[in-house]
Amino acid sequence: MAGESDETDAPSEVPGADAATHAAVALRSMGQPNSVVGEFDFWDDGYEGRRLFSEVLGTFLLVLVAVGGGMVSARFGGDAVPYGAKVVAPALMVAAVILFMGTVSGAHLNPAVSIAFAARGDFPWRRVPAYVVAQLLGAILATLLLMALLGKQGSAGLTLPGPGISATTAMLWEIVLTTGLVSVILGTASGAQQIGPLAAIGVGSYIALAGLWGSPVSGASMNPVRSLGPAIVLGDWTAWRAYLVGPLVGAIIAVGFAHVLRGRGGGRSGAAAAQGTLGSAWRPGSRPRR
Numbered sequence: 001m002a003g004e005s006d007e008t009d010a011p012s013e014v015p016g017a018d019a020a021t022h023a024a025v026a027l028r029s030m031g032q033p034n035s036v037v038g039e040f041d042f043w044d045d046g047y048e049g050r051r052l053f054s055e056v057l058g059t060f061l062l063v064l065v066a067v068g069g070g071m072v073s074a075r076f077g078g079d080a081v082p083y084g085a086k087v088v089a090p091a092l093m094v095a096a097v098i099l100f101m102g103t104v105s106g107a108h109l110n111p112a113v114s115i116a117f118a119a120r121g122d123f124p125w126r127r128v129p130a131y132v133v134a135q136l137l138g139a140i141l142a143t144l145l146l147m148a149l150l151g152k153q154g155s156a157g158l159t160l161p162g163p164g165i166s167a168t169t170a171m172l173w174e175i176v177l178t179t180g181l182v183s184v185i186l187g188t189a190s191g192a193q194q195i196g197p198l199a200a201i202g203v204g205s206y207i208a209l210a211g212l213w214g215s216p217v218s219g220a221s222m223n224p225v226r227s228l229g230p231a232i233v234l235g236d237w238t239a240w241r242a243y244l245v246g247p248l249v250g251a252i253i254a255v256g257f258a259h260v261l262r263g264r265g266g267g268r269s270g271a272a273a274a275q276g277t278l279g280s281a282w283r284p285g286s287r288p289r290r
Contacts, residue, residue, distance in 0.1 A: 059138030067157030074154030139229025174246025
């Protein structure tokens, strides 16, 4: 792989050279994210299919939980899934996805997050469209599966303003909520913790807390594909602009806040969090097959 030293690529001919090579890689990895050692892995297009599949799967799981809670309650009665559980379940799913797939694609699961990482300089703009398409596909597939298994129940996963709330108010609410969410994501990413437990805890906690007090007003979507996926499947575009414009504007505001707090982005830590660390060349004791 480009950027690796010859000692990690060439076959070992000296007894004990393997052990020395593995020790050297381990030492280079101490105290820094694995992506620092394999930082060029992200630019290897051979991994792109895996990254996009990760975004499809991760967003599928998120929307399956976020939409499924309401549909199950509508099918079996309002108490089947308590309100608190419907709000907290998506947060826990996001935390789980960050932990088990964050190293593959960065676990964006949200176009607002992909755009924020790109605007911050941590993620290449040329990869954003494919990520967004993958996220939207995951949301649509989750909605289709729920419809196939449960039928159209209640609002069937549509994100709608609360009773007496206008679309404009819902949009402003989404701007505020998403500004906070993306600020948390960019903040944890600054320490390359998007691929670790601290980001999972921080991001998941924010989603749960924002949902508990924000959901009655706007639905606390904070994610365009979570709202547009069901809208596309059902052909119901009620207040859809609020759930597209709100999160995107909130993401850009959060990028501005990040610049004020931490200056320019584009550093190794932020890039590692946004791009994942997919690749095998950095693993001590492992070499890619030739």
